[in-house]
Amino acid sequence: MAETWKDFTHKLVVDFCNERGSRTFTLQDFQKANDRKIRSFSEKNNHPFDKVRQQLQFLEHKGILTFVDNKGTYTLREPEILLNELSEEKVEFIHEKEPDKREYIRETFARDRGWVKEAKEKFGSYCLHPKCANTFNKQDGLPYIEVHHIVPLFEGGEDAVWNLAVVCAHHHKMAHFADYDTQKRLQDLFLEIVERRL
Numbered sequence: 001m002a003e004t005w006k007d008f009t010h011k012l013v014v015d016f017c018n019e020r021g022s023r024t025f026t027l028q029d030f031q032k033a034n035d036r037k038i039r040s041f042s043e044k045n046n047h048p049f050d051k052v053r054q055q056l057q058f059l060e061h062k063g064i065l066t067f068v069d070n071k072g073t074y075t076l077r078e079p080e081i082l083l084n085e086l087s088e089e090k091v092e093f094i095h096e097k098e099p100d101k102r103e104y105i106r107e108t109f110a111r112d113r114g115w116v117k118e119a120k121e122k123f124g125s126y127c128l129h130p131k132c133a134n135t136f137n138k139q140d141g142l143p144y145i146e147v148h149h150i151v152p153l154f155e156g157g158e159d160a161v162w163n164l165a166v167v168c169a170h171h172h173k174m175a176h177f178a179d180y181d182t183q184k185r186l187q188d189l190f191l192e193i194v195e196r197r198l
């Protein structure tokens with residue numbers, strides 16, 4: 001069976017994000033970079049760019065993409081890991097996990113990438129949990145810290161600095177794997193702290 005516009009567009013978005021190493025992109029850049037592919041996808045369609053925009057809207061509706069502004073900027077938010085977010089080849093393993101586990105693993109693999117840098121610049125390199133003393137120095141003398149999405153992407157959280165907390169390994173695991181009440185308490189706490197710091 002021929003590939004549908006839906007599958008074609010979805011794959012194009014993921015490939016595009018992988019190539020550029022970023023989950024955030026503008027419609028204009030996306031269309032420009034994929035001009036030839038979009039034009040040649042189907043001979044039957046005279047308005048392939050409209051078709052692609054329609055599919056992007058569909059992906060947005062399904063929560064796979066979100067609009068981050070009114071200027072045609074999208075963010076890919078499905079919990080699947082992008083190639084540049086991986087530091088080890090564990091894709092197979094990750095695909096079998098439930099969304100929250102996948103998200104945790106994605107964050108864990110991404111800790112040396114862009115988000116971490118941005119969050120560290122804003123929040124420093126020590127766990128945001130009040131009175132936490134778990135942060136330790138690595139062999140290179142720098143503090144070991146993880147970056148956490150306070151509201152998970154798959155629950156509608158944004159891939160943006162106001163939804164990121166820097167946390168120690170212990171509090172990070174708690175935020176993902178503790179009982180529901182504890183998770184909720186930590187989420188409220190981190191949201192409050194981050195809001196105060198920004």
Ligand SMILES: [Zn+2]
Binds near residue numbers: 147148149172
């Ligand atoms: Zn996390």
Ligand SMILES: [Zn+2]
Binds near residue numbers: 129132134167169170
């Ligand atoms: Zn901590």
